[in-house]
Amino acid sequence: xxxxxxxxxxxxxxxxxxxxxxxxxxxxxxxxxxxxxxxxxxxxxxxxxxxxxxxxxxxxxxxxx
Numbered sequence: 003x004x005x006x007x008x009x010x011x012x013x014x015x016x017x018x019x020x021x022x023x024x025x026x027x028x029x030x031x032x033x034x035x036x037x038x039x040x041x042x043x044x045x046x047x048x049x050x051x052x053x054x055x056x057x058x059x060x061x062x063x064x065x066x067x
Contacts, residue, residue: 043049 039048
């Protein structure tokens, strides 16, 4: 089981490093973050989920305090 988690950790670390390299290359080549954000928001509704998360946190704070 420990060996399995080592494999999962190694794959996750490799994916994170590959993503960081891709972001770095994108920044160096003059990426347009507004365009990328717009495309991702159209597909995955990032702003809607973020607003929902803020509402959930506010409701929990109101209920706990």
